[in-house]
Amino acid sequence: MSFGSVRCLIIRCSSNLSNFPGTVTPGIPAGFRSFCSKYSVTDLALNSVVKVFCRSTKSSVLQPWQKRLPHRSTGSGFVISGNKILTNAHVVADHTFVQVRKHGSPTKYTAKVQAMGHECDLAILIINSKKFWKDMKPLDLGDVPSLYETVSVVGYPQGGDNISITKGVVSRVEVTKYSHSKSKLMTTQIDAAINPGNSGGPVIMDNKVVGVAFQGLSSLQKTGYIIPTPVVNHFLSSVEENGQFVGFCSLGISCQHMENTHFRNHFKMSPKMTGIRIRKINRSSSAYNILKKDDILLAIDGVPIENDETVIFRKKERINFSHLVSMKKPGEKTSLKVLREGKKHEFNINITPVESLLPVYQFDKLPSYYIFAGFVFLPLTKPYLDCSYSMCDCALTHMPKKPGEQIVIISQVLEADVSVGYANLTNLQVKRVNGVKLENLKHLCQLIEGCCTEDLRLDLEGAFAITLNQNYAKNATAKILKRYGIPSAMSKDLRS
Numbered sequence: 001m002s003f004g005s006v007r008c009l010i011i012r013c014s015s016n017l018s019n020f021p022g023t024v025t026p027g028i029p030a031g032f033r034s035f036c037s038k039y040s041v042t043d044l045a046l047n048s049v050v051k052v053f054c055r056s057t058k059s060s061v062l063q064p065w066q067k068r069l070p071h072r073s074t075g076s077g078f079v080i081s082g083n084k085i086l087t088n089a090h091v092v093a094d095h096t097f098v099q100v101r102k103h104g105s106p107t108k109y110t111a112k113v114q115a116m117g118h119e120c121d122l123a124i125l126i127i128n129s130k131k132f133w134k135d136m137k138p139l140d141l142g143d144v145p146s147l148y149e150t151v152s153v154v155g156y157p158q159g160g161d162n163i164s165i166t167k168g169v170v171s172r173v174e175v176t177k178y179s180h181s182k183s184k185l186m187t188t189q190i191d192a193a194i195n196p197g198n199s200g201g202p203v204i205m206d207n208k209v210v211g212v213a214f215q216g217l218s219s220l221q222k223t224g225y226i227i228p229t230p231v232v233n234h235f236l237s238s239v240e241e242n243g244q245f246v247g248f249c250s251l252g253i254s255c256q257h258m259e260n261t262h263f264r265n266h267f268k269m270s271p272k273m274t275g276i277r278i279r280k281i282n283r284s285s286s287a288y289n290i291l292k293k294d295d296i297l298l299a300i301d302g303v304p305i306e307n308d309e310t311v312i313f314r315k316k317e318r319i320n321f322s323h324l325v326s327m328k329k330p331g332e333k334t335s336l337k338v339l340r341e342g343k344k345h346e347f348n349i350n351i352t353p354v355e356s357l358l359p360v361y362q363f364d365k366l367p368s369y370y371i372f373a374g375f376v377f378l379p380l381t382k383p384y385l386d387c388s389y390s391m392c393d394c395a396l397t398h399m400p401k402k403p404g405e406q407i408v409i410i411s412q413v414l415e416a417d418v419s420v421g422y423a424n425l426t427n428l429q430v431k432r433v434n435g436v437k438l439e440n441l442k443h444l445c446q447l448i449e450g451c452c453t454e455d456l457r458l459d460l461e462g463a464f465a466i467t468l469n470q471n472y473a474k475n476a477t478a479k480i481l482k483r484y485g486i487p488s489a490m491s492k493d494l495r496s
Helices: 004-018 030-048 229-242 261-267 320-324 382-387 442-448 469-482
Strands: 049-056 071-080 083-088 095-102 108-117 122-126 152-155 163-175 182-188 202-205 208-216 224-228 251-255 276-281 296-300 310-314 316-322 333-340 342-351 370-372 376-378 409-414 430-435 455-460 465-469
Touching: 004 382, 030 049, 030 071, 030 202, 030 342, 049 083, 071 152, 108 152, 108 229, 152 208, 152 224, 163 224, 163 316, 182 229, 182 320, 224 229, 251 430, 261 296, 261 469, 310 320, 370 442, 430 442, 455 469, 465 469
Parallel strands: none
Antiparallel strands: 049 071, 049 095, 071 083, 083 122, 095 108, 108 122, 152 163, 152 202, 163 182, 182 224, 202 208, 208 224, 251 276, 276 296, 296 333, 310 316, 333 342, 370 376, 376 409, 409 430, 430 455, 455 465
16 A cells, blocks of 8 residues: 555545544554644634734723823734634734734735634634635634544744744643633643644644634643633524624522531531532523622532532543533523522523623723712723732622613712822722712712702712712813823723
8 A cells, every 4th residue: 555545535534533533543654644643733823824913902090081102012823714714802902903824825805803712712804805805715624632532733933034833732621711701711721832823723633623722821841721612602603693792691690519418407418419509690691690709509400519619521631511501592591400408409590791890801992980089980890900910800800780780980080179189099999979879870970960969979998989060070070181181081992
């Protein structure tokens, strides 16, 4: 048998081999298999993987009326069906101008961001140029690779300008935090480094994409993470059905493990029962008013939940139960089996995405702000907490009591005569305006702008208070804005 015929035989058998990870086919030397895999990956990469060039401008967290200096960055992407390019959201976040270049071409083509999914760190680019699409071939999506299977990472990492292909072995599959959005979703860990510039590139096995490279760990060498195809498919189908990405579903609950025997007995669980105790329920969740505190969540859609909040994934692997929930479409019916005061109950809910009280990221839009009498009011966000050393992040665990609720704070005081003595009242939450409990930043703006009394009183956390003469403060605001070179007293979303 000639060398060429052996290669063709391996290619024809590759789809069957993938069903039995870790097996070795008799009569086919390992060197030949390695050669054929390298050949097919290279062939796919040259006609499908592109380099992404992005010019972005981020907004200032502490001075939301300003933008930072423009920033240039590069990443990777690859062609999928429908003449689209898939890449990471963090590659094109806060973009002002995006270009794409094919392998072996000196020409950069202008690209448009069609859809963004910051939660799952994915984005779709489109290019309106027939010349670009000539000879470009879309890549197909495969399944989640098994442990210890070999994959190839393709992209344009920093340190060079040409395409790069490296190999790695699958180390684990689990729910992990995505660094771009702080969301917890399924990831695949491999023992190949994901370097800056690799982001958005495909990870290939058996001629199919099994994930998208997106992050690494600076503290560990030869460790990278890829976005697995179930998450990718969820993003793509959401964009196709809704025209934009609508997010991931959640039960909106906080849980406690049930690994202590006495703890399980206290909640009247039988020896064979497993589950997790519900501590809190987000009021904006579809499970609110159905589930209760101290309920024991036993199963989701008939899948038992272990005492450490994991469910069976495949063979002897386990994964956090949240993966089952996050892969559902908004409005999809979900069955929950619950133990309540020793009795089993089953509830059906139409599951939906859940809003958090504290936004954990803020991309592709200008921050909200309101300035009155030199006081700069902002809705509290995780990016602000990261920049402010005088605040704790305990608010991250708080849940909203109604839709649209925000924690409004005084981020800084632009000092003037009207604010003398109040300069130290920063990073404090505004609780009430003239006795009215505050809901969000827009509500604060309405209460202040519509104030008809001579005195305006703001009650803050810690029992601090601010009082201002309404007319004097309003006149002082215009002078303060001019002095500090601020174009408007409020962000565009509040003006509209």
